[in-house]
Amino acid sequence: xxxxxxxxxxxxxxxxxxxxxxxxxxxxxxxxxxxxxxxxxxxxxxxxxxxxxxxxxxxxxxxxxxxxxxxxxxxxxxxxxxxxxxxxxxxxxxxxxxxxxxxxxxxxxxxxxxxxxxxxxxxxxxxxxxxxxxxxxxxxxxxxxxxxxxxxxxxxxxxxxxxxxxxxxxxxx
Amino acid sequence: xxxxxxxxxxxxxxxxxxxxxxxxxxxxxxxxxxxxxxxxxxxxxxxxxxxxxxxxxxxxxxxxxxxxxxxxxxxxxxxxxxxxxxxxxxxxxxxxxxxxxxxxxxxxxxxxxxxxxxxxxxxxxxxxxxxxxxxxxxxxxxxxxxxxxxxxxxxxxxxxxxxxxxxxxxxxxxxxxxxxxxxxxxxxxxxxxxxxxxxxxxxxxxxxxxxxxxxxxxxxxxxxxxxxxxxxxxxxxxxxxxxxxxxxxxxxxxxxxxxxxxxxxxxxxxxxxxxxxxxxxxxxxxxxxxxxxxxxxxxxxxxxxxxxxxxxxxxxxxxxxxxxxxxxxxxxxxxxxxxxxxxxxxxxxxxxxxxxxxxxxxxxxxxxxxxxxxxxxxxxxxxxxxxxxxxxxxxxxxxxxxxxxxxxxxxxxxxxxxxxxxxxxxxxxxxxxxxxxxxxxxxxxxxxxxxxxxxxxxxxxxxxxxxxxxxxxxxxxxxxxxxxxxxxxxxxxxxxxxxxxxxxxxxxxxxxxxxxxxxxxxxxxxxxxxx
Numbered sequence: 266x267x268x269x270x271x272x273x274x275x276x277x278x279x280x281x282x283x284x285x286x287x288x289x290x291x292x293x294x295x296x297x298x299x300x301x302x303x304x305x306x307x308x309x310x311x312x313x314x315x316x317x318x319x320x321x322x323x324x325x326x327x328x329x330x331x332x333x334x335x336x337x338x339x340x341x342x343x344x345x346x347x348x349x350x351x352x353x354x355x356x357x358x359x360x361x362x363x364x365x366x367x368x369x370x371x372x373x374x375x376x377x378x379x380x381x382x383x384x385x386x387x388x389x390x391x392x393x394x395x396x397x398x399x400x401x402x403x404x405x406x407x408x409x410x411x412x413x414x415x416x417x418x419x420x421x422x423x424x425x426x427x428x429x430x431x432x433x434x435x436x437x438x
Numbered sequence: 439x440x441x442x443x444x445x446x447x448x449x450x451x452x453x454x455x456x457x458x459x460x461x462x463x464x465x466x467x468x469x470x471x472x473x474x475x476x477x478x479x480x481x482x483x484x485x486x487x488x489x490x491x492x493x494x495x496x497x498x499x500x501x502x503x504x505x506x507x508x509x510x511x512x513x514x515x516x517x518x519x520x521x522x523x524x525x526x527x528x529x530x531x532x533x534x535x536x537x538x539x540x541x542x543x544x545x546x547x548x549x550x551x552x553x554x555x556x557x558x559x560x561x562x563x564x565x566x567x568x569x570x571x572x573x574x575x576x577x578x579x580x581x582x583x584x585x586x587x588x589x590x591x592x593x594x595x596x597x598x599x600x601x602x603x604x605x606x607x608x609x610x611x612x613x614x615x616x617x618x619x620x621x622x623x624x625x626x627x628x629x630x631x632x633x634x635x636x637x638x639x640x641x642x643x644x645x646x647x648x649x650x651x652x653x654x655x656x657x658x659x660x661x662x663x664x665x666x667x668x669x670x671x672x673x674x675x676x677x678x679x680x681x682x683x684x685x686x687x688x689x690x691x692x693x694x695x696x697x698x699x700x701x702x703x704x705x706x707x708x709x710x711x712x713x714x715x716x717x718x719x720x721x722x723x724x725x726x727x728x729x730x731x732x733x734x735x736x737x738x739x740x741x742x743x744x745x746x747x748x749x750x751x752x753x754x755x756x757x758x759x760x761x762x763x764x765x766x767x768x769x770x771x772x773x774x775x776x777x778x779x780x781x782x783x784x785x786x787x788x789x790x791x792x793x794x795x796x797x798x799x800x801x802x803x804x805x806x807x808x809x810x811x812x813x814x815x816x817x818x819x820x821x822x823x824x825x826x827x828x829x830x831x832x833x834x835x836x837x838x839x840x841x842x843x844x845x846x847x848x849x850x851x852x853x854x855x856x857x858x859x860x861x862x863x864x865x866x867x868x869x870x871x872x873x874x875x876x877x878x879x880x881x882x883x884x885x886x887x888x889x890x891x892x893x894x895x896x897x898x899x900x901x902x903x904x905x906x907x908x909x910x911x912x913x914x915x916x917x918x919x920x921x922x923x924x925x926x927x928x929x930x931x932x933x934x935x936x937x938x939x940x941x942x943x944x945x946x947x948x949x950x951x952x953x954x955x956x957x958x959x960x961x962x963x964x965x966x967x968x969x
Contacts, residue, residue, distance in 0.1 A: 386780055396843060426827030432846040 267295045267308050271387045273420035274312055277381060278319035286311075309339045309382070324378045333354055334372045338379035346386040354390065358402045361387075365404040369411070376415065384412040388422050400433050478842035493566035497573070499612040500583070513583070516550035519600045523588045530555075530605065531583050531613065533656075535624070539574030539868040546573065546599060548584070548605070553796060554598040554700035557586060557605040558877040561577065564608040573607070579616035579624075579653075585609040588910075621650040628657045630799050633796070644955060650969050659799045662792035662959055666785060667945045673737060673784040674757050674939075677777045683732040688721035690714060690738060694919035701743045703752075714740035717938050719860075719870075720923045722760035723899055724729075726934045728925045731923075732761045739938070744964050747838075748953045749891060749943060753962040757944075761937030767872070767882050767898035768813075771858060774896065778856065778886065778939075782807050785948060802950025805855050805888075815849070818861050822847050833879060836879060845890015855947075860884045862897075869913040870906060872898040882935070888947035896937020903927040943948035 268286050275283055287296045289306065297305040297314070305311050316324050326332035349357055369380040377423075390408050391399070399406045410427040413419050440691050456651040530753030532548035532555075539545075542561040547554050559565050559573045576582065594601040627642045645916035647654040652661055675685065691705065692715050703714040712738045725733045739756035752907045759777070763769040782805060785793070820830060823844055830840065848857050864873050865883040874880040910917060912926070915968045917924070945957040960969060 395839075396846075426825070428826055430848045430850060432826075432843075 267293065269421050270382075271295060271297075271308070271311060271315070273385070273422075274315060274381060276420055277417045278315055278321055279417075280315065280319050280323075284315075307343075309343055312339075312378060312382060321426070324376070324381075325377070326372060326377060330377070331372055335377045335379045338371045339382060342379070342382050342386045346383070349395055358390070358398075358405060362402045362404045365408045368407075368408075380412050380415075384409065384418060385422070388425070391425050392423070396428060397433050399427060400431055403431075432435075483774050491566045491568045493569045496609045497569045497611065498563065499615065503613060512727040515553075516548060516555050516600065519555050519588060519603050519605070521590055521602045521824055524603065525587065526589045527587050527608075529583060529585050532579065533579050534576050534578055534616075535581060536578065537574060537576060539570070540851060542567070542570065542573045544570045546576075548582075549656075552658040553600060555585060555600040555603065555605060556595050556598050557607050559607040559610065569610070573610055576612065577616045577618045579620060579656075580612055581614040581616075583609075583613055584609045598858065609616065620653065622646055622653060622655055624653070627654055628659050628799050630801070632743075642650050644953065648955060648961065648966065649867060649969070655959065658795050660797035663945065663949065663951075664959060666789050666792045666796075666949065667941065667957060669785055669789050670781055670944055670948075671757075673781040674734075674736070674777065676758070677780040678732075678734050681732065681773065681777070683734050683761075684730050686718075686722065686725055686733045686735050688715070688718040688732070688735055688737070690740070692720070694720075694916075694923075701741050703740050703742045714742075716741060717756060718758050719927070719938070720920075722758055722936060723870075723934065724923070724926045725930075726760055726762050727901075727931045731932075734759045736941075739940075746964055749946070751954055751958055751961055751963055752941065753957065754943075754954075755941040757939040757941055758936065759938075762932040762934040765933075767933075767935040769883060770896075770898070770937075771813065772810070773859070774894070774937055775813075775856075775886070777860060778894075779807060779809060779811060781944075782856070796949050796951070800949065800951055805948050805950070806849075806853060807856040808852065808854045812848070812852050812854050813860055814857060815861045816863065817861065818845050822851075835863075835866040841887070841892065842890040845887055848887075849890070855889045856887065858884050869899060869909045869915060870897075870899045871909075872900050886936075886937070886939075889950065890946065891943065891947055893943045893947060894937045895937045898933070898936065899937040901927055901931040901933050904933075 268281055271286060272283060284297055287298070293310055294306060297311045299305055305314055307313050313325065316322065326335040329370060346358060368374075369400055370376050371383055387409065391406070394402075406427050408425075411427070413422070421429070445467065480864055511529050513531045514523070516530060516532055519530070530548065530550075532550045535547040535549035535554055536542060537546045544559045546557040546559070548557050559570050559757065560900075561567050561570055568616060584605065584607050584610075586607045588603050589606050590602060591604050595604065613884075622642045623640075626640045627640050627647060629639065642654075655664070679685070691712050693712060702716055704711050705714060706712075717739055717802050718737065722733050722735055735756075735758045737756060738753055740753050741750070742752065743750060759770075759774055761770050761773060786805075816824045817832070819836075820832065823830060823840055826843065826847060831927055836844065844859075845855075849855060860883075861874060862883045862885065863879060864871065865879070867883045872882040874882055881897065883895075885892050885896075886894040900909060904929060907917065910920060942954050942957045946952075946954050949957075951957060955963070
């Protein structure tokens, strides 16, 4: 899964030459063999490296504060989104929904690597949501729909249908 | 020495024993004395009471009403207690809803059907201390006759339906006494869900309600629900009779299943077996062949589906319509939808109080509909669902969640809670459904929906014996068993269509309730056969 995600990220960043990856351990942590230096291990590490290679450093945040926020959400993706138990799912969606209430992108008003990786990581959850649930986590759905339509991001993932108008206005049913 | 010792010990023992016995005796004597004293006291009090009680003819327990006498006494209904009746002396028969004694006064809330009024008994010219005590000790739900004067009140009584008056009781007699312990409290049974959670107050769960249905039916909510239900039936009849329909009665014990054999109840019928009718389908069609043109039928319908859902019962009341048409079955759809619209309008017009009463416990948005009724084709419905991300085949039947979702999508787009879905795939309909002339995969059949749930299923029927035989064979139905049915189309049969409506569902969905058992007076489901 992570490997397909990295190859999509390469395309998204406009890198022409695809890298070769292997995996390591039970959790299939991705590994990148680097020709010029030591090999890189881990999704976020490799992703950050690819961003630098593509000379798109702005995707990691323009200011120190933004860089910190981006790092925080990259970590969130790995620690929370990639290993949650079933009962936590609703909690995750709820906290994300609250967080995104006043934001266009995860790190505020600019598109960053955190949006891309969070989108890849949350796709399998959103795809399974019923319409009523998508409407319930309105901010998550809005952000998700925006990112999946962001030029060049979606690649290997199927589009998820998102209704633009509210179908369950009263809350019950 | 040893002997003496033993004797001595024996004596001591005796003494001890006798001491114990003495004590015991003494205690018992004391007890008896106390009891006697108590009895005497009670008797004395009673006597006192009897002697002092100047009002002893003004209250008491009536002898059982066995129709010994014809009293010339007009009983005023609780709902008629309005300020116009102020200062009048009247008689009322009602139940004791609640009672609250406070020193020399006792407040009662009297209830008749969904109406309540406050009554007051105070020690004074008409009532003695004993009478107030008697009133305060009456058990809840007892039926009483009271004579009282209607008095206007300065401050509205919020807890009663009759807010502007109260009754000053002068006489009070018990007609029927209730047992002190009730299996459920009426206030608990009408409390909206979630409300009172903080105060730790109880709500009554559905099974308890249904187990004690007689008491549950006394609640204001139940009273309103079933008055509305009666209204639906009446509006249904009135509208159709105005349209020139004839009411028919059909047998419920039948020889063959009308819509597939899996979900019918089998009953033993002398030496053979019979089925309980799943719908009056075959009979209403035979009436059409017998030139009745437009018929309807209100009666029980049985389904042996083992489904324990919020909207399935094993016995419900079917409102069935069958009608001959001239050239296109949409004539029938229009007639049925117009009937439904007349019902909705009639309910909105005549049953506003009942709707509001139910809304207090089960809040819902008012029911919306369009005129003329919205008609969508099945294909359009499927397209709307696909646009919303639902994956389904062209000829798949609608699953319940998809049905509900489509209802929401339609509500959002057209702002209506009532619509018709036309042209169902032929494969998902019964054998007597007329195929669509333009596309053999579809059929001239339709469902009607309220708040996204099916309430009516109908179609143009095949009125040609030849085609009917073919379709029955295609569905692998034993032709022998439906011979009488097929034969009825051999001697000239007009084109016709119809549909069957579930009364309980209409009631449930109109009021926005969530369980069909709430709109069935004595519900029958796979797990419930009583009461």
